[in-house]
Amino acid sequence: MEKAKTKKSLSDNLFFIVNGLFLLICFIVVAFPILNVVSQSVSSPKAVIAGKVFLWPVDFNLNAYKQIFQNKLLMTGYKNSFLYTLVGTFFNIVMTVAIAYPLSRKDFIGRNVITGIFVFTMIFNAPLIPTYLNIKNLGLLDTFWVMVIPGAISVYNMIIARTFFQNTIPTELFEASELDGASDMQVLTNVVLPLSKPILAVLVLYYAVGHWNAYFDGMIYLNTEMKFPLQVVLRNILASVEMIEQMVSSITVQDAQRLAYVEVMKYAIIVFGSIPVLLLYPFVQKYFVKGVMIGSVKG
Amino acid sequence: MKFRKAELKKDVNRIRKGIIRHWQLYLLVLAPITYLVIFKYIPLIGSVIAFKDYSFVKGVFGSDWVGLKHFIRFFKSPQFKTLMLNTIGLSLYQIIAGVAPPILLAIALNYVRSKIFGKTVQMVTYMPYFISTVLVVGILSQILSLGGPVNQIIKAMGVEPVHFMGDPKLFRTIYVFSGIWQNNGYNAVIYLAALAAISPELYEAAIIDGASIWKRIYYIDIPSILPTAVILLILACGRILSIGYEKVLLMQNNLNLQTSDIISTYVYRVGLISMQYSYSTAIGLFQSVVSFILLVLVNKVSRSLNETSLW
Numbered sequence: 001m002e003k004a005k006t007k008k009s010l011s012d013n014l015f016f017i018v019n020g021l022f023l024l025i026c027f028i029v030v031a032f033p034i035l036n037v038v039s040q041s042v043s044s045p046k047a048v049i050a051g052k053v054f055l056w057p058v059d060f061n062l063n064a065y066k067q068i069f070q071n072k073l074l075m076t077g078y079k080n081s082f083l084y085t086l087v088g089t090f091f092n093i094v095m096t097v098a099i100a101y102p103l104s105r106k107d108f109i110g111r112n113v114i115t116g117i118f119v120f121t122m123i124f125n126a127p128l129i130p131t132y133l134n135i136k137n138l139g140l141l142d143t144f145w146v147m148v149i150p151g152a153i154s155v156y157n158m159i160i161a162r163t164f165f166q167n168t169i170p171t172e173l174f175e176a177s178e179l180d181g182a183s184d185m186q187v188l189t190n191v192v193l194p195l196s197k198p199i200l201a202v203l204v205l206y207y208a209v210g211h212w213n214a215y216f217d218g219m220i221y222l223n224t225e226m227k228f229p230l231q232v233v234l235r236n237i238l239a240s241v242e243m244i245e246q247m248v249s250s251i252t253v254q255d256a257q258r259l260a261y262v263e264v265m266k267y268a269i270i271v272f273g274s275i276p277v278l279l280l281y282p283f284v285q286k287y288f289v290k291g292v293m294i295g296s297v298k299g
Numbered sequence: 300m301k302f303r304k305a306e307l308k309k310d311v312n313r314i315r316k317g318i319i320r321h322w323q324l325y326l327l328v329l330a331p332i333t334y335l336v337i338f339k340y341i342p343l344i345g346s347v348i349a350f351k352d353y354s355f356v357k358g359v360f361g362s363d364w365v366g367l368k369h370f371i372r373f374f375k376s377p378q379f380k381t382l383m384l385n386t387i388g389l390s391l392y393q394i395i396a397g398v399a400p401p402i403l404l405a406i407a408l409n410y411v412r413s414k415i416f417g418k419t420v421q422m423v424t425y426m427p428y429f430i431s432t433v434l435v436v437g438i439l440s441q442i443l444s445l446g447g448p449v450n451q452i453i454k455a456m457g458v459e460p461v462h463f464m465g466d467p468k469l470f471r472t473i474y475v476f477s478g479i480w481q482n483n484g485y486n487a488v489i490y491l492a493a494l495a496a497i498s499p500e501l502y503e504a505a506i507i508d509g510a511s512i513w514k515r516i517y518y519i520d521i522p523s524i525l526p527t528a529v530i531l532l533i534l535a536c537g538r539i540l541s542i543g544y545e546k547v548l549l550m551q552n553n554l555n556l557q558t559s560d561i562i563s564t565y566v567y568r569v570g571l572i573s574m575q576y577s578y579s580t581a582i583g584l585f586q587s588v589v590s591f592i593l594l595v596l597v598n599k600v601s602r603s604l605n606e607t608s609l610w
Contacts, residue, residue: 011511019407023420026404030424030480033442040441040448051451099331102324109317114328121339124591125541127583129570130345133359134338152334184323213431216545220571231433235549238437263446270437277429285425292488 041065041267045260048267064261064268067247074272076226077233084147084229085211092207093200095152096161101188103158104165105174115162122155135221146221147211147229154210157203160294164199165192202291205284212277234273238266349581362577369581378565386561389547390539393475394532400483402528405490406520410512424484436549439477440464465554474550474559489531493524530601537597541590562586 035055040048044059052058068074102108103115140146169192177187193200215231222228228236237243244262318325349369351362373379404424411417427435443449443463450460463469497519505515544563551559562582570579 011513015410015512016412019410020412020416022403022407023411023416026407026424026483027420030427030484033438033480034426036448037438037441049446051446051448051454054448054451095331095334098327102321102328105321105324107317108321108324109314114332117332118335121335123594124343125587126339126342127346127349127580127587128566129576129580129583130342130348130359132571133348133576134342134345138337149334150338152338153331184321185327188327209429213429213433215431215433216548231431234431234437235433238433238440263441266437266441270434270441273434273437274430277431278426281426281429282422285422288425288428288485289488292485293492 037267037270041264041271043264045257045264048263049260064264065272067265068268068272071247073225073228073233074230074237074269077228077230080227081212081230083144085208087144088148088151088211089204089207091148091152092154092157093203096154096158096203097188097193097200099153100158100161101165101192104162104169105184106171107174118153118155118158132220141221142223142227144227147218150217151210151214154207157206160291161196161199161203164196164294169195198287198290199294201287202294205287206291209277230273234269237269244269346580346584348577349584351577353576353580365577369578370585372578373582373585378560381557382560382562382565385558386540386542386563388558389471389474389561390535390542392471393478393542394535394539396475397479397482397486397535398528398532400479401486402490402524404483404487405494405524406516408487408491409494409520410516421484421487424487426484427481428485430481432546432549435477435481436546439473439550443473462554464550465552467555467557467559470550470555470558474546478546489527490524493527494520497523526604529604533597533601533604537594538590539593540586 032055036053039055039057040053041064042057042060042062043053044061047053047058099114099118103111105111135141135146135150140149173191174187177191182190213231214229215235218229218232219235222232241262244265245258247265345359348359348362350364350366351359352365352368353359353362357363408417408421411420430438441447445460445462449463454460461469463473501519502515505519510518540562542561542563544561544567547559547561548564548567551564563586566579566583566586569575569582
């Protein structure tokens with residue numbers, strides 16, 4: 001008995017060593033690029049161009065960030081993305097609840113047909129050009145609302161919400177409320193929504209991160225620079241050396257050094273763009289885990 | 300006959316009563332359904348321009364019918380084969396390479412000894428999921444640039460620096476592995492949920508029988524999460540033609556076009572850049588129809604295997 005135990009614990013110990021090493025490697029592989037980008041962004045251009053920066057900053061300074069905060073395009077992009085995210089997410093939640101709640105009611109006649117027409121749009125996408133022409137015909141091109149309305153409902157999120165309502169709110173509760181003379185709207189606002197805070201948090205996060213990170217719609221539907229969301233501005237700037245050169249033109253350096261400044265600027269712009277999401281991340285990640293769980297047990 | 304009529308009448312009555320009783324619910328779904336019709340179904344109807352020669356002057360419905368001209372042009376074009384191979388190649392690579400990493404991470408996290416270490420690793424591996432595609436590609440091009448840190452390490456080993464982002468041979472690998480880098484932590488959560496659902500009695504019995512952790516993983520954990528893995532794999536196959544274009548578009552450049560050009564990016568380029576509206580719609584419609592058929596098939600398979608389905 002004793003012998004078997006020592007043999008087993010030896011093999012188990014080996015497991016824990018291998019397991020720990022594996023997780024450490026995962027940690028390094030994910031953390032290294034992030035740490036490197038942050039370090040490069042606060043290092044001196046000389047060190048960056050010479051390839052001296054790996055894990056820690058060399059000649060720490062924040063010059064690149066000072067340039068960023070003076071850039072009108074980036075700051076406007078920030079403001080725009082904030083507004084699109086705020087208004088867009090609010091609109092998303094109202095619309096998603098408006099469809100998910102009736103569909104979760106078993107006494108709602110036609111729920112299967114309506115679910116069907118929604119799910120169909122998820123598995124059969126209209127091609128790009130008809131979608132674009134439709135937006136154009138509606139007169140939405142280059143307007144604020146084009147960033148808000150076309151993506152009003154994600155069918156996937158609708159299904160998650162419907163499933164949550166179905167599974168957490170007992171049918172008896174509806175019946176009891178109805179007997180008390182509550183209308184369906186009152187049931188929604190006084191019974192369903194207060195009980196659904198976890199799913200509402202998940203939906204807000206899914207939609208908000210989606211809005212903040214989206215670039216494609218902004219790229220194809222908007223023409224005015226002052227309306228661009230942050231991601232489009234970031235993409236344009238990162239893709240063009242000239243735009244960054246303009247940003248560093250206020251620094252009087254020789255042309256040879258200018259290239260080095262451009263490199264540091266790129267790193268700083270990447271960090272600048274990730275800050276809001278990464279700052280919120282520790283607080284919101286548990287809700288995302290919850291969302292994945294609800295999504296994976298939908299039925 | 301009479302009986303059925305009465306039955307039908309009863310049904311109609313029941314429906315009418317249901318609608319009157321729950322009129323507020325029907326009022327509620329009005330806005331979402333209007334949205335769906337305007338933004339999802341009208342573009343679907345607008346797809347008829349795939350069978351027409353779209354002209355700005357005549358509009359969607361006034362343009363002349365040309366039948367399958369645009370489809371035939373696409374199937375006969377030299378791009379057809381390249382685009383299909385690139386799209387399917389990239390999808391399959393992504394699917395196959397993506398099977399093991401989240402499973403391994405989930406199992407490793409499940410058995411971690413120090414809870415704090417486990418939580419830290421989970422939090423860090425989960426983080427890149429929240430970084431936007433634009434910035435992930437930005438990080439890639441910086442880290443992998445000729446003067447970037449990866450090439451510094453390569454140079455230090457005495458090897459010639461590699462032009463990662465411009466090499467068509469490397470495009471798929473960079474795309475797939477940066478995707479794993481970004482999504483592995485997130486994908487692992489699904490498997491962590493499956494692992495948490497395993498009955499503790501199974502483990503207790505295995506421990507009494509003297510099974511080592513290796514054996515417990517092999518005989519309990521792997522079989523328990525296999526159904527989830529199979530379903531995810533099958534569902535991924537349904538999306539083989541509709542692989543996300545946002546990241547491909549951002550990583551694409553003239554140097555790697557040979558392997559990075561997929562159907563979606565071609566649809567975008569032909570449609571919105573060269574303004575060949577009907578031709579682009581035809582290619583897009585072909586992609587949608589094939590994807591639709593694949594998804595329906597795959598869903599059937601998944602349902603019969605596991606009673607799990609997309610809808």
